[in-house]
Amino acid sequence: MKTREYTFFGGIHPRSYKELSNKYPIEEHLPKSQVIIPLQQHIGAPCTPLVKVNDYVKVGQKIGEANGFVSAPVHSSVSGKVVAIEDRPSSSGKLVKSIVIESDGEFNYDDNIKPNEDIDNLKPEEIRQIVRDAGIVGMGGAMFPTAVKLNPPPDKKIDIVILNGAECEPYLTADHRLMLEKPVDIVHGLLAIMKALGASKGYVGIEDNKQDAIKEIRKACKEYAGVEVAVLKTKYPQGSEKHIIKAITGREIPSGKLPADIGVVVDNVGTAFAIAEAIKFGKPLIERVVTVTGEGIMTPKNLRVKIGTPFRELIECCGGFKGIPGKVISGGPMMGIAQYSIDVPVIKGTSGILVLPEDRIALKDPKPCIKCARCVDACPMNLLPLFISAYSLKNDFNKCEEYHALDCIECGSCSYVCPSKRPLVESIRLAKREILRKRKK
Ligand code: SF4
Ligand code: SF4
Structure with a gap:
């Protein structure tokens, strides 16, 4: 039986370069010394610090309080001593007030980290509160506080939830590996989001260049009514919110409106995984999977890393630079942000660290437009x-x-x-x- 494939008008087919890292299972990397935890890793109001210099903190301890409805708290990803609270460069290119913690290497968990009830025994408002307390934000790069998405205005009825597993940016493979290695948790996260919103239908949108992930997620969806995989044609930018919604549901977001205006919520597969972990273990968002890749990296990898780990440490963990680095990008080559320093930390929205060698970025002078359209x-x-x-x-x-x-x-x-x-x-x-x-x- 031929499966229907969903797509959209326009777009491009850049070379994927995913073969550099997509076969490598996720490896854990623990920070060696300091982590730098910015007090703003989300769209919305920055957090207020809850700790002082010299305080001892534990893994999962809340160290930054959310300020306002559109905000998300931040938590320590290590146990150790707070050594500074000051402005530090972030991967956004700006200086952001950050809490710097010297890890003691023990990874002692905070006593408040406790498992919650199963999804079946949680009320929608309890799921929303768990997500808010865990500081979960959109992990595909948007970093919009997820609890806000789970709290749409009463007049906006959400009937469809889409998990975005398209990962259409070249080079990035973190979501692909997560879908292969944690399919059951991802689907649990989807079910939790659907319950919080009262939605009856859930899709996991995956591009057709990830057949192995399609198979695993399909298997995980099997026992649940109303959830299924939507196979998407491989095309950039298939993972854009507007295009994945149009491709799967046929609904279009009018100019200036949001997905909730047409009854849809979209979350990244990494976000769904973080929600499942927050419910199952009471674990806040203190780690994520990051693809460290590119022709300028010695050994590309998919790493599970603590939030706050400096890029430099992860590049070293992958064998360092191969040749002379031309450009280091946070994210993918199409929408990522070029970095001026590799001493910036991984934040909640860091999907990848891409290193392109010098000869790949030879700048060409722009020529006049030839109106080729x-x-x-x-x-x-x-x-x-x-x-x-x-x-x-x-x-x-x-x-x-x-x-x-x-x-x-x-x-x-x-x-x-x-x-x-x-x-x-x-x-x-x-x-x-x-x-x-x-x-x-
Ligand atoms: S960057 Fe903007 S203008 Fe250019 S193709 Fe994408 S949506 Fe269109
Ligand atoms: S119409 Fe002009 S700007 Fe557009 S692709 Fe052609 S040369 Fe470039």
């Missing part, structure tokens, strides 16, 4: 990137707004296909910033 064909949001970019470069942001610049999801597909190497996504990103700044005023 390849960027238009590639844009999954049906935008006209060449015009938005041209107006942005002339500082005409009103025109950019007319051309719906705010609908751009910054997927980078237009830049990828442009034969003239125009700075499309960068200029459109600038236009979005300026439009939003004007609106705020």
Whole structure:
């Protein structure tokens, strides 16, 4: 029987490079000395520190209190002594107030870490509270507090939950390995999300280049009604929230609206796993799987690492750089953020550390636009990137707004296909910033 495959209009097919790391099982890496835990690892208000310098903290202890509804607490990922609370560089490129802890290497757990009831015996509001207390945020990179997603306004009825296992960015394999190695927990996480929202249908969306993961998750879904795998065509950016929803449900999010407005909630498979662990063990979000990969890394790996572990330590754990590193990126090559330092820590949204060698990033001078329209064909949001970019470069942001610049999801597909190497996504990103700044005023 041929399985139906879901997809969307536009997009691109970049080389995946997943073969560098997708065969390697997840290995645990424990931090050697210090962890740096930023007080803001989520969209929303930063946390307030609950500890002082010289305090002894334990694994899982809450060390930063969430401030406001859209926020998420942070917890210590090691046991040891707080040695500093100060601004530190983060992988977002900004300085963020962080709690620096010297690990004692013991990993003593906080006494408050206790298992909860089974999902069947938990009420929806109890699941929401567990998720909030555990500081769980979107682990695909968005870092939106998950408890907020599980608390939609009363007039928004959610009937479908989608777990995003597309992992469409080249190089990244952390979600793939997690689906292979923890399929039952991922499906338990999905069931918990569905119960918290009162949703009747759950999907795990997986691209068709991960047949082994499709098989494992299907097996795990088998005994539950209403949950199934949706096989997605391998295409970038299949994992974008808007496109995975459209591909699986046929529903479209109107411009300026959210998935909840059309009855859908999307969470990453890593987020579902974290929810399952929070319920089963009472464990807050203190670790995650990170793919350390790229042609500039000696031995690519998928590592389970404590939040706060510096990139430098993980690069060393993978044998160090291979040749001269050209670029270190937090995340994938399409939407990741280039790093100026490898002393930044892994945070809740760090899916990968990608090292590209010098010869892969030789910068080409942009040439004039030849009006070939390849960027238009590639844009999954049906935008006209060449015009938005041209107006942005002339500082005409009103025109950019007319051309719906705010609908751009910054997927980078237009830049990828442009034969003239125009700075499309960068200029459109600038236009979005300026439009939003004007609106705020
Ligand atoms: S305009 Fe935005 S959404 Fe469209 S391809 Fe470029 S980056 Fe992606
Ligand atoms: S792909 Fe590049 S050269 Fe072609 S129309 Fe778009 S901006 Fe111009």
